Amino acid sequence: MNVGFDGIIFGLQRLGGISTYAWELLRRAADDDGVALTLGLPAALSSNRAAALAALAVTQARESLPVGLSRYLPHRLRQPVSHSTYYRSPLGGGKSVITAYDFVYERYRSGLARTVHSTQKRRACQAADIILCISENTRQDLLAACPAISPDRARVTPLAADTTAFYLPEGRRNDLQDHVVFVGQRAGYKRFDLAIAAVARSGLCLAIVGPDLTPDEQAILAAALPHRHRHLGRVTDPELRDIYAGAFAFLYPSDYEGFGLPILEAQACGCPAVVANRSSFPEVGGTAALYAAEQSAEAYATQLLSLADSATRAAVISAGLANAARFNWDRTYALTRAAWGDLA
Structure with missing residues (x-):
């Protein structure tokens, strides 16, 4: 299965929930013999995982335009299936997956920032064949915001804690008991x-x-x-x-x-x-x-x-x-x- 993975988020976030989500998917896909992954990356990375990304055993393609511009443009991955980490559709069509994270902009932002973000999100989700939502609550927000999207195109794929980093250590290690x-x-x-x-x-x-x-x-x-x-x-x-x-x-x-x-x-x-x-x-x-x-x-x-x-x-x-x-x-x-x- 040939999949193009649009890693634009690694040029937008140094660290955070979305880049963690993208990384957890990527590193598993890289070890999956049934997936031939092509990773699209922005011209410059802001992610704290830059070295780990470079070491992944997958085909990689770099964009040439600055991320401040390319983030608003279609990605150019030409695999039969593509998955964008931040609301970009494939240039020239093809089957696509988009992940929807939340509707913070729609609820709490105003002005041009809200208009630009919401328009891009709505267009990308409406064009996608499958929209993956990180919670059922986000799925319901998506269907309310985009009534043209059929409910069967929106699926829930919840996040998780990284159990190699977050676990119960032995004994207390600080003075924060109160x-x-x-x-x-x-x-x-x-x-x-x-x-x-x-x-x-x-x-x-x-x-x-x-x-x-x-x-x-x-x-x-x-x-x-x-x-x-x-x-x-x-x-x-x-x-x-x-x-x-x-x-x-x-x-x-x-x-x-x-x-x-x-x-x-x-x-x-x-x-x-x-x-x-x-x-x-x-x-x-x-x-x-x-x-x-x-x-x-x-x-x-x-x-x-x-x-x-x-x-x-x-x-x-x-x-x-x-x-x-x-x-x-x-x-x-x-x-x-x-x-x-x-x-x-």
């Missing part, structure tokens, strides 16, 4: 404001993993959590594993995500997850996460404080480990390969 962890970007719909208020109400401390704090964030934290917050910066996966394993809980109050991979990563490390009861989170966290009754500081604080009971905490950790194990990249690849095979 800290609630917030990971990633913090603006707008991520609801960092809600995390601060919830932790302040709970009496616990807040550990922040991600970009540098803005002056406004520093001022808010100093007022709401004086001497009860720590900014840990950007960390490696092994460092994040140890943070999760040693922390009191992981807090995920986001209003919306396409999947919610940090939930699984935290659970895989034995960290109780307290999350929003919305978007894709119930299908990811299953019955193992603790869900806030509403998007309020009180609701999150209530769930956080329930973990002070040792029996409750042990049960949530055990359920989380089992839940994280429900998802694995081999299954994601098998579902993706089946989609390629249906078009070959």
Whole structure:
């Protein structure tokens, strides 16, 4: 089976959920004797996996145009089946697979950025023979946004935690036992404001993993959590594993995500997850996460404080480990390969 894999995402993301997804598929396809893969890459890579990509035993083709331009153009892979990692259709036709991740732009962006992104996404998905959605929630968003797409063309291929990086290590390796962890970007719909208020109400401390704090964030934290917050910066996966394993809980109050991979990563490390009861989170966290009754500081604080009971905490950790194990990249690849095979 000859497949063209459009790796445009490796020129758009240094690291992140989409590039992790693309990498997990790629490395399995490279070891698959039944797949002859041609990997299309942008002229310049921003990915932290540049060396690993170069070492893959697959045919590779580089684009010549700058990624800032080529990202909006059709890809030129001419295999019978192609799969784009970020909303590009094949030039000249051919069977195509597109992955749909979320509808953040449609919900939270405005102006030209929203128009350009949404138009490209809609056209690519409508032209694709199969659209792979990373959650059922994203699939429903897709069908609502693009009613011309037949439901049988949209399939769910969930993400997974990397179990070589995220697992329960032996013993605690930090002093975060009374800290609630917030990971990633913090603006707008991520609801960092809600995390601060919830932790302040709970009496616990807040550990922040991600970009540098803005002056406004520093001022808010100093007022709401004086001497009860720590900014840990950007960390490696092994460092994040140890943070999760040693922390009191992981807090995920986001209003919306396409999947919610940090939930699984935290659970895989034995960290109780307290999350929003919305978007894709119930299908990811299953019955193992603790869900806030509403998007309020009180609701999150209530769930956080329930973990002070040792029996409750042990049960949530055990359920989380089992839940994280429900998802694995081999299954994601098998579902993706089946989609390629249906078009070959």
